[in-house]
Amino acid sequence: MNRKDEHVSLAKAFHNKQKNEFDAVHLIHNALPQLATTDVDLSTTVAGFTLTSPFYINAITGGSEKTKKINRDLAIVARETDLMIATGSVSAALKDSSLADSYTVMREEYPEGKILANIGAGTSVEKAQEAIQLFHADALQIHLNAPQELVMPEGDRDFSNWLELIQEIQQTIAVPLIVKEVGFGMTRETIEQLAQIGVKTIDVSGRGGTSFTQIENARREKRELTYLADWGQSTVTSLLEAHEANATVDILASGGIRSAYDIFKALCLGAQAVGTSGTVLTHLMNHGVEETILLIKQWQEELRLLYTLVGARTTNELKYQSLIFAGAVKDWCEAREIS
Ligand code: FNR
Secondary structure (H helix, E strand, O other): OOHHHHHHHHHHHOOOOOOOHHHHEEEOOOOOOOOOHHHOEOOEEEOOEEEOOOEEEOOOOOOOHHHHHHHHHHHHHHHHHOOOEEEEEOHHHHHOHHHOHHHHHHHHHOOOOOEEEEEEOOOOHHHHHHHHHHOOOOEEEEEEOHHHHHHOOOOOOOOOOHHHHHHHHHHHOOOOEEEEEOOOOOOHHHHHHHHHOOOOEEEOOOEOOOOHHHHHHHOOOOOOOHHHOOOOOEHHHHHHHHHHOOOOOEEEEEOOOOOHHHHHHHHHOOOOEEEEOHHHHHHHHHHHHHHHHHHHHHHHHHHHHHHHHOOOOEHHHHOOOOEEEOHHHHHHHHHOOOO
């Protein structure tokens, strides 16, 4: 089976199998919210764009006939719900232009959309520019995926120049740059390193949902480093780390978003906006486009109710919620001296 097709079916097979630390985050009830649902404004800003919803469809796929159909469907879902959306890594199209339409289909379906092009961290400046030009991307996402590469026998082994390449791209491209993980999370130190080279928007994309060490291992008979199936920092601890970072950056969150409640918790933990991949993909594959549009609309409505519940008029106001942490999140805070 094509590698991209395999990723999609394995992501669906493993969906919701990881321990999810959003369950260890608790809010404190406020009996006097002093707000009406009609007062709530869900909008947020990401990389200079105003988004009507504080969540978006994060990088997933492209590069085959099957994934072209998925990208078309995802773009329709995004268009009908006014969401920002990212393609999966366009590296396949940069190597073989006959695969380009599996990505450009998103722009055809969603001409007015905020669509992000996605590339890997080892990509050259020239290829980064080609990726942006492919469908006039509104912004570029660069993904960091070292654990995934190491689990693949044919994967990259040299990560020694990632920061330099990212810096060169950051200084050259004319659209905003977002640097993201792919589900292994980040620390305050990583965020500070990225901020020092000029990166302004970072998606910490943590553990708790899709695991690419698990997925890559399931693709082959001879398995490597299987103990890395749950490697990395969770999205929750990555957001707590981001809060400690000495850096002026916008933080996005993704990894393990199952519901509007998880989006809400990520926003309360300081995310500017929240990305979802595995849950939307699985819902789309199981229930189709119409049902997925309904799911997104339901999340948008539920978020309005949740903002009201805690008395937050805007997405920015959510950042000041008091939270209580249990279990592994509490242990992480102690070990990393986060108060
Ligand atoms: C991904 N993800 C991803 N990320 C990226 O930057 N480039 C990519 O090409 C892909 N490909 C991809 C394929 C599939 C099938 C899935 C489910 C995910 C990672 C994604 O953007 C996100 O960072 C993680 O999946 C964590 O979020 P979820 O899936 O737990 O919501």
